[in-house]
Amino acid sequence: MVLGRIAIFTDDPGWHGKQLKFAFDLRGYSAEYVSLTACKLVIDGYSLPIVIPGFEQQLPAAVFVRGVPGGTLEEVVFYLDILHALKIMGVPVYNDAYAIEKSVDKGMTSFLLQHAGLPTPVTWEVRDRNEALAIVAEELALGRMVMSKPLFGSQGEGIRRIEKMTDILWLTSSRGIYYLQRFVACAGVGFSDVRVFVINGQAVAAMRRRGLSWLNNVSRGAFCEAIAVDIDMAALAIKATLALKMDYAGVDILQDQLGNYTIIEVNSIPAWKGLQSVCEVNVAQLMVDDLLTRYLGSPNVEKMKQSA
Ligand SMILES: Nc1ncnc2c1ncn2[C@@H]1O[C@H](COP(=O)(O)OP(=O)(O)O)[C@@H](O)[C@H]1O
């Protein structure tokens, strides 16, 4: 007997989708992949207002958000509306639309981190090109480098490091908005930062990512090394997920040359293939178990863990 049906929102299930499906299966839940692009809102007063393919008769017991497709502002708002609406209808959304909205937008992430009193690099978000140019010129004159990032980017895409005045020609906005951040040189040899994986306020795994250059994304060829996360770093990662109200997150923390930690990013839809290759715990199972116990009160999880 299936205990419940879960929707995994994704357009590209791949390895991560399989890991989740398997973890749900193991606990007696069936999981199906659905694209947010195929969902609808039908406001007619008698049918279910949220139409999810495969769940037309009954909404899923919970949804796991593995991917929100890009698109026009209207498209993205629509996808987030579906997630908001599901939560309003009482369906647990893991991570919910609030968390996704805040973390997909790098400007808002920076603001919320700083607002929560957490260390994060000096950042500017501006509309005016001349102002952006002036900020970069001033930083360069002070001997600093500046990262220019797409507001909604991920996996290191579109990030530039402005190192000298001639690089200023490369300064492009992210659809009209400039997101600029002071470059923080990291401690140690070469380039590296730490990815801390937090689930329900606990740092469950961590790895050092050693980049081929100043980009430490695994998708850009960074090497993963298992590390034991120290208590200060874990505390910081946990506070970051609390500030952004996330069920789980991949938090990127860089140690500067003075030894201080600074939070670079908080991912609400993090990949964990690289991390899984070097850590002991089963990341997908930990997330699935957290979702099932906290949101669906599934008694099965503890029982099954004990008998495993
Ligand atoms: N301010 C910074 N100082 C130093 N390195 C940075 C800074 N911002 C980003 N990086 C490097 O670039 C990588 C990608 O940046 P990030 O903001 O996480 O964007 P993305 O969402 O594309 O992963 C980081 O993991 C880090 O290695």
Ligand SMILES: [Mg+2]
């Ligand atoms: Mg990142």
